[in-house]
Amino acid sequence: MKDAFGLPQSLLVLGGTSEIALATARRLVARRTRTVWLAGRPSPALDAAAEQLRGLGAEVRTVAFDALDPESHEAALGKVFAEGDIDLVLLAFGILGDQAHDEREPLNAVRVAQTNYTGAVSAGLVAARSLQAQGHGSLVVLSSVAGERARRANFIYGSSKAGLDAFAQGLGDALHGTGVHVMVVRPGFVRSRMTEGMEEAPLATTPEAVATAIELGLRRRSETVWVPGALRMVMSAVRHLPRSVFRRLPV
Amino acid sequence: MSADTVRDTDRGPDADWDTVTGWGRTAPTGALVVRPRTYEEAAVAVRDCGVRGGIARGLGRAYGDAAQNAGGAVLDMTALDRVHAVDVAGGTVLCDAGVSLHRLMEVLLPLGWFVPVTPGTRYVTVGGAIGADIHGKNHHVSGSFTRHVLSLELLTADGRVRTVAPGTPLFDATAGGMGLTGVILTATLRLQPVETALMSVDTERAGDLDDLMARLTATDHRYRYSVAWIDLLARGRATGRAVLTRGDHAPLDAVPARSRARREPLAFRTSRLPATPDFLPGGLLSRTTVGLFNELWYRKAPRVSRGRLQRISTFFHPLDGVPHWNRVYGRGGFVQYQFVVGHGREEALRSIVRRISARRCPSFLAVLKRFGAADPGWLSFPVPGWTLALDIPAGLPGLGAFLDELDEEVARAGGRVYLAKDSRLRPEMLAAMYPRLDDFRALRAELDPRGVFVSDLARRLAL
Numbered sequence: 001m002k003d004a005f006g007l008p009q010s011l012l013v014l015g016g017t018s019e020i021a022l023a024t025a026r027r028l029v030a031r032r033t034r035t036v037w038l039a040g041r042p043s044p045a046l047d048a049a050a051e052q053l054r055g056l057g058a059e060v061r062t063v064a065f066d067a068l069d070p071e072s073h074e075a076a077l078g079k080v081f082a083e084g085d086i087d088l089v090l091l092a093f094g095i096l097g098d099q100a101h102d103e104r105e106p107l108n109a110v111r112v113a114q115t116n117y118t119g120a121v122s123a124g125l126v127a128a129r130s131l132q133a134q135g136h137g138s139l140v141v142l143s144s145v146a147g148e149r150a151r152r153a154n155f156i157y158g159s160s161k162a163g164l165d166a167f168a169q170g171l172g173d174a175l176h177g178t179g180v181h182v183m184v185v186r187p188g189f190v191r192s193r194m195t196e197g198m199e200e201a202p203l204a205t206t207p208e209a210v211a212t213a214i215e216l217g218l219r220r221r222s223e224t225v226w227v228p229g230a231l232r233m234v235m236s237a238v239r240h241l242p243r244s245v246f247r248r249l250p251v
Numbered sequence: 252m253s254a255d256t257v258r259d260t261d262r263g264p265d266a267d268w269d270t271v272t273g274w275g276r277t278a279p280t281g282a283l284v285v286r287p288r289t290y291e292e293a294a295v296a297v298r299d300c301g302v303r304g305g306i307a308r309g310l311g312r313a314y315g316d317a318a319q320n321a322g323g324a325v326l327d328m329t330a331l332d333r334v335h336a337v338d339v340a341g342g343t344v345l346c347d348a349g350v351s352l353h354r355l356m357e358v359l360l361p362l363g364w365f366v367p368v369t370p371g372t373r374y375v376t377v378g379g380a381i382g383a384d385i386h387g388k389n390h391h392v393s394g395s396f397t398r399h400v401l402s403l404e405l406l407t408a409d410g411r412v413r414t415v416a417p418g419t420p421l422f423d424a425t426a427g428g429m430g431l432t433g434v435i436l437t438a439t440l441r442l443q444p445v446e447t448a449l450m451s452v453d454t455e456r457a458g459d460l461d462d463l464m465a466r467l468t469a470t471d472h473r474y475r476y477s478v479a480w481i482d483l484l485a486r487g488r489a490t491g492r493a494v495l496t497r498g499d500h501a502p503l504d505a506v507p508a509r510s511r512a513r514r515e516p517l518a519f520r521t522s523r524l525p526a527t528p529d530f531l532p533g534g535l536l537s538r539t540t541v542g543l544f545n546e547l548w549y550r551k552a553p554r555v556s557r558g559r560l561q562r563i564s565t566f567f568h569p570l571d572g573v574p575h576w577n578r579v580y581g582r583g584g585f586v587q588y589q590f591v592v593g594h595g596r597e598e599a600l601r602s603i604v605r606r607i608s609a610r611r612c613p614s615f616l617a618v619l620k621r622f623g624a625a626d627p628g629w630l631s632f633p634v635p636g637w638t639l640a641l642d643i644p645a646g647l648p649g650l651g652a653f654l655d656e657l658d659e660e661v662a663r664a665g666g667r668v669y670l671a672k673d674s675r676l677r678p679e680m681l682a683a684m685y686p687r688l689d690d691f692r693a694l695r696a697e698l699d700p701r702g703v704f705v706s707d708l709a710r711r712l713a714l
Binding site for chain 2: 002003004005006007009032085132133134135219221
């Protein structure tokens with residue numbers, strides 16, 4: 001069960017090698033979390049992540065999960081929830097793709113969309129049903145500012161996050177009043193493996209800062225969290241820029 | 252995924268899905284709230300409560316998650332509210348578990364009787380009072396609530412209704428058992444005789460914590476009721492300054508002749524202000540506002556006053572005059588922290604008060620009390636010693652980690668925190684704080700092998 005500060009005792013990470021997810025898991029394990037499930041494609045990285053969290057004192061198990069195989073989601077997540085209540089599901093999987101390359105290779109672009117959006121639709125609905133049955137828990141969805149307004153430079157990724165974001169908001173409203181809380185997290189540019197070698201955008205942040213914001217959002221039972229918080233103001237301005245101006249922005 | 256309504260008027264009780272929180276308004280969870288109107292409906296509700304079990308709920312005054320059951324059933328017992336019989340000569344009452352102490356006072360005071368123990372609110376049910384084994388300002392004289400329970404009827408997981416008498420293991424597990432042994436249906440209570448519905452109250456100020464503890468130690472035994480409001484924002488030499496209010500039921504000859512109170516000495520009078528609105532922002536209770544309040548409250552109290560007459564509601568339940576006062580903390584809610592450390596562990600109390608004061612927790616409802624002998628309930632909270640209770644806004648940064656540190660200090664001093672107020676304890680701390688926990692678990696395993704009775708508190712703490 002979550003405590004008065006929204007801190008979970010059990011955590012399920014979908015996308016168990018995500019740096020933001022692991023930073024969040026480390027933070028939560030240092031507080032209250034004792035049981036962690038890392039769901040992801042079996043890999044040495046997943047095992048290493050599990051080992052790292054075990055070192056912090058958590059009981060960690062891994063479970064095979066592939067965002068691109070929605071048919072398997074029911075079984076994979078069902079196995080986790082059958083073992084006991086999950087207080088927090090962190091939907092953290094996602095790929096950035098390579099915009100320039102993917103524009104020429106539509107199948108690659110589709111893979112981005114399928115991972116970030118349709119994979120999340122399937123996993124999100126499966127998790128939501130289990131959470132609703134247990135009458136409590138938070139579903140934290142890692143969206144992105146990129147989904148707030150698609151940019152020329154990464155609209156494939158951005159559109160997939162836009163879909164995910166809209167889906168998660170609607171799911172949150174559908175679950176309102178059931179005891180289940182859905183929180184959409186919109187980080188800006190996060191310095192991580194995913195963005196290595198890329199030019200940093202303004203208001204860049206770190207996985208640790210996102211983890212801190214998630215902990216605060218859980219305490220406040222927030223529905224939307226921007227990281228850093230200033231992005232909320234920035235993006236509400238950006239959202240209203242005319243297309244002709246927005247197109248010319250150097251971002 | 253909409254919340255669906257379940258109504259089966261043919262046989263089952265009234266029920267619908269709702270989100271439920273405790274009085275602190277933190278950690279809401281969804282449950283099927285069932286409102287049995289008869290014992291039979293209560294039995295049906297327990298039989299039908301499904302894999303996620305059920306828990307009885309009274310008036311929802313437990314601060315944390317004791318009367319919540321995520322995904323399962325919450326049995327709202329407040330419709331079972333009959334006072335069955337009052338023995339006016341012998342001073343006992345037989346009533347349903349859903350009867351509030353407020354209702355009991357309305358019924359009993361005109362007959363010259365008072366509830367044996369009342370907490371800081373009258374809006375708790377008899378069932379809740381037993382489940383949390385509540386205490387009041389008279390603990391040092393009278394012990395906890397369940398000391399005055401002569402018998403109770405308990406609906407257990409197998410569907411049987413058992414009559415449970417004090418001195419039996421089932422009674423001791425149920426007293427303070429947080430509703431996890433079954434659903435209390437009725438109870439017979441021993442009452443306190445009174446001549447009037449007024450209190451004769453002595454008030455005095457204590458300049459710091461040591462002064463306060465010295466006064467309580469020296470003269471508490473002279474009073475039936477005793478409590479101290481403590482200013483936890485005061486610093487330096489004033490750390491722990493307090494206002495003591497102690498008293499007893501006023502005898503008839505203490506009431507002035509020819510007054511209205513003399514003509515109707517047993518009339519139960521209360522007053523209520525308008526309810527706190529639901530839309531207050533968080534952060535109203537800051538260090539500044541609470542510091543100001545505390546300063547005024549301390550200055551307003553007389554240095555010494557003796558034998559002042561007060562209404563029962565003013566003396567025992569000042570906050571009941573403000574319906575929904577818990578909303579003043581805003582949407583984020585608040586946490587109540589209450590612990591006890593034994594006599595001889597005053598140093599731990601001093602250290603904790605200093606730490607709270609140094610951290611500047613904005614707490615205006617802090618109360619210090621000296622407990623009497625321990626009570627027989629296995630999970631009953633009181634032990635002889637000092638108990639401090641305080642309210643803190645849940646949104647205060649770093650509060651969780653700070654309270655964890657206080658837990659460690661309390662446990663090291665052999666003390667414990669109060670489960671009826673808890674919403675954040677770590678399960679690892681529990682066994683050290685409650686040495687009879689294993690007995691409690693063993694009895695539950697035998698009495699309720701399928702785990703029908705379960706609450707969010709029980710899940711969180713693995714009770």
